[in-house]
Amino acid sequence: MTDILIVEDDRELSSLLTDFLRAEGYTVSAVDSGDRALQLFERYGAKLVVLDINLPDVNGFAVCSKLRENADTPILIVSCRTDKEDKLNGLGLGADDYIEKPYDIDILIAKIKGIFKRRYQQEMISADGVTLNLVDKTAVIDGVPVELPAKEFELLALLVENKGKALRKEYLFNTVWGSDSDSELQTIHVHINRLRQKLGDDPKQAKRLLTVWGVGYKFV
Amino acid sequence: MTDILIVEDDRELSSLLTDFLRAEGYTVSAVDSGDRALQLFERYGAKLVVLDINLPDVNGFAVCSKLRENADTPILIVSCRTDKEDKLNGLGLGADDYIEKPYDIDILIAKIKGIFKRRYQQEMISADGVTLNLVDKTAVIDGVPVELPAKEFELLALLVENKGKALRKEYLFNTVWGSDSDSELQTIHVHINRLRQKLGDDPKQAKRLLTVWGVGYKFV
């Protein structure tokens, strides 16, 4: 997965930004149309999206809401449209920020750095007796160290990271297995089941890993 | 803990913002100096801080870095200082955003809402004792958590979102079921019925989910 996906049809600006971000150590992909963006995102994902609104094909807002449908990847909207309506629209669609063009590239980078730091620089995540060390992939459940296989660890980490939020099965699957996986969606049930056993959770009376019927699962 | 701590020495602006945020359902505390801010934060905490930079006593940046020392509470810096240096400084200190004065209050609120949603999974709509959390799909009715099946949740959410407004049955149906659904319009009666039971609403004497004869339903 690349760090940053730039969606921008101004080639010059796009490559400038790409260079600056690469210099900061991020991996960057750049596309110049909304369709390409969605395609690329679906296939490979990204940790953050810099999204221009005026695109040659689809409207940037449409791209934003498509991206938001099953991922909460941070989105920075960048646009020369300065109307209040546009801004409210973008923010309402779940964009993390709406930055007017022309922008100062240093400030954009500072914002990106901030988001990465807040969002991805976490080493430990924990909730309700479950602590996961993302660096050495170890888990402690109710004070007892537990060995978790890779897939189970990733799945649990994703759920704990988004604790309180109901996550769609498709999202879980795409994130942990990858959307190009040839496994079946059903596999997820089996893994949830195994996790629950290790968490000491009875599905009928689950305390931590709850089923959200018709949607997916959530950790509380 | 209050939701939002406003640190702003312009009394008028401060109380205006307070009013707007309260109207959105947040609890708000406001102080007019840096020392007070730190004091209050230390004592009671806050889920988000709106921080002015030009304060009568301490410099706002100092407050920001103090706050960051032992808490990762989101901070929105608001300032009339528009230098690039100031912005980079603020963002570098861990502020989530640096907003120039004068700002549009609607946009500030949109940003605050976004942060609450991303950070605390709080995206709530509520009316008259009914609160729906759209993120984790949970419902609280008169203080009691209630399990709602997907269809019922969507239907209720739609009604609460448009509280006070009578919605045509056809509209409700198309929105919740989809216009290409092959179910019968009548189904809606059954679901309304089930919702009323869970709301403790008697149709003859409905308090919340009213029938608008010949039209549809409305929530009050």
Next chain:
DNA sequence: TATATCGGTCATAAGATGATCACCTCTGAT
């Protein structure tokens, strides 16, 4: 080579949902 673990598929069981039906009640125009 023998063994254990992981990660996935399958079949089946168990459960929840929600559409429909049948019948009842209410509304309001005539």
Next chain:
DNA sequence: ATCAGAGGTGATCATCTTATGACCGATATA
């Protein structure tokens, strides 16, 4: 007051989701 049509409601049941034990091949491990 009557009546047609709108709305309400309990029961039923097909369908879709989820849970779970069994099994199996691949891969790592001893």
